[in-house]
Amino acid sequence: MRPLLQLLNQPLPVDVMTLVHDPILETRLLHWPDESHCAAFAARLAEKPGLHDAFLELHGPLGAGKTTFVRHLLRALGVAGRIKSPSYAVLEPHQAGALSISHFDFYRFADPREWADAGFREIFAAPGLKLAEWPEKAAGQLPAPDLRLTLAPAVDESRSVRVDALTPRGVELLG
Numbered sequence: 531m532r533p534l535l536q537l538l539n540q541p542l543p544v545d546v547m548t549l550v551h552d553p554i555l556e557t558r559l560l561h562w563p564d565e566s567h568c569a570a571f572a573a574r575l576a577e578k579p580g581l582h583d584a585f586l587e588l589h590g591p592l593g594a595g596k597t598t599f600v601r602h603l604l605r606a607l608g609v610a611g612r613i614k615s616p617s618y619a620v621l622e623p624h625q626a627g628a629l630s631i632s633h634f635d636f637y638r639f640a641d642p643r644e645w646a647d648a649g650f651r652e653i654f655a656a657p658g659l660k661l662a663e664w665p666e667k668a669a670g671q672l673p674a675p676d677l678r679l680t681l682a683p684a685v686d687e688s689r690s691v692r693v694d695a696l697t698p699r700g701v702e703l704l705g
């Protein structure tokens with residue numbers, strides 16, 4: 531077979547397939563030397579009106595700083611009191627004035643029936659801010675996010691962060 535045709539016959543790499551389904555409209559690469567930079571990014575995001583009906587996915591290994599980012603974002607939005615990690619409950623709901631916030635952690639999400647039984651479908655159909663740690667464990671259930679944050683921890687306190695906007699609202703949140 532001629533080389534060009536051979537190339538056409540090769541399976542597509544996974545990230546190309548992802549682009550086909552959820553095109554990335556814009557990407558930002560950030561560096562957080564310490565947690566205060568995570569807090570500052572969260573505070574800027576909290577000021578965006580589009581956040582009030584957005585879905586953010588948080589990727590990264592255990593201890594990357596996903597919950598830490600959510601805590602800073604919730605504080606910046608005005609959530610008072612102790613902010614629990616949802617690990618055991620999958621969903622931890624919060625309220626900031628009129629804004630409903632649903633903080634998911636799908637790390638222990640194993641049964642897809644739980645999606646319907648727990649009313650998660652209704653949450654995604656209604657207005658409000660949705661945040662999801664370990665969204666890959668609920669793949670197939672979740673809609674495309676507005677923003678996808680991927681946190682890569684270093685041995686020190688620094689974090690490399692990739693932020694992808696997958697919708698026009700996500701692009702607006704990055705602006």
Ligand SMILES: Nc1ncnc2c1ncn2[C@@H]1O[C@H](COP(=O)(O)OP(=O)(O)OP(=O)(O)O)[C@@H](O)[C@H]1O
Binds near residue numbers: 563592688689
């Ligand atoms: N630059 C930084 N940004 C965010 N968190 C940081 C940073 N530097 C240090 N940390 C610390 O890293 C830890 C991250 O823990 P956190 O619970 O947020 O991780 P996680 O990604 O939610 O993990 P899990 O997958 O277990 O839910 C916290 O103790 C936080 O204080």
Ligand SMILES: [Mg+2]
Binds near residue numbers: 663
């Ligand atoms: Mg966490």
